[in-house]
Amino acid sequence: MSLRCLYQPDACQRLLACSAALFLASCSEAAPPPSSEATAGDLAAIPDSLSPFGDGYPNAGDPCRRLGESAATSRYLDHTAILVGCPSDRSASAVGGEIVATIDGVIDGVRIVSIPAEGAMAGSGVGPEADAALASTQDDPLVDGTPYNATAAIRCGLDGDAPVSNCDAGVRRNWNGPGTALVEITKPDGRKRAIFFEDGVAFSAESAQSDGWAAYDFQAVRNEDQTTVRFGPETYVIVDALVRGG
Template identity: 50%
Template structure:
């Protein structure tokens, strides 16, 4: 009887060991890949971040994550702080065992200035107004005539002459009844500066 009992125990041990191996080969429940269970609170999705199979995952919108979502960044969750730090973003929270990191998407716009709009600095440096024509509709000449007419209350009957310089443009106009023309100092941005009567002893 004693030998029979020993034989029974010896046969039972390999069977128990074999049963343990079978239990260990069972797949982990869904959401527990690599032994980490992703909580529903972080709304994790995808098959890994930044590449498929990586331990971190992108996070969607939920009551727990909504304060950290940003249009200019990707919200990612990692099982450990070390994995989160390796992404190069900013660790913003830890939610139910998940380290939450915000990864900026700013690098996606690098090189845009080559084929797209100029950067803000270049746009600010660009001229904000175009030079106004000296003659023609709404030109420096017509603006000068309107200004002189307003100053004198008389009719401007034509342009006497125009003298250009680097600093300003002198426009001389003839005024009905005046012994000499009136002069405007005009600037290429469209402004009319000094308006004065050009006496025959001075500017003529």
């Protein structure tokens, strides 16, 4: 203990108080409180229960991802729009569209965003992939009087039947970026079924009608130049030439 503390105890107490305050201040500057925000790696985690695919949306490396069909997403699927999963309000706002649900239990919840197909194309400001999609669409004109790049009759089977009947089909190529395709099939009763492709591979199916499709299992099997899609009691045989053109 210093002589000053022996003869001037009040001054010593003030000195100790100041030293403690300076120590606490230096600790606060050296070790700031942890941020309440999750790391980028955590934010990018989209659970398998949402059937995510791709390396990011709208561009590779972005935190949002496209969503396929699952028990958690089927009620929001509509072939006139795409579903995207985003880890935060900020990333969801960046892609546009409408937040239709928040799935809790993953960081701060995953936002399910529905984006109209037209909004996902070029001119919507969602990135260079959409601009490339528009350029490729201009090189692949629509069939007169239709929204399709090509139309054809494909083999189909409904209600568990073998695919020996014909159903009218049309394809919208690059509808949601390069390499994507939407094949819309008109069944004999007039209802439609949409089959989604990416890089020539069928990955999902859905309908705008309430016909129980959300409970259907999806299976796609390639055989040479065609894909056989089984969706619940329905079977469709779709040739590569329709999906890719050429």
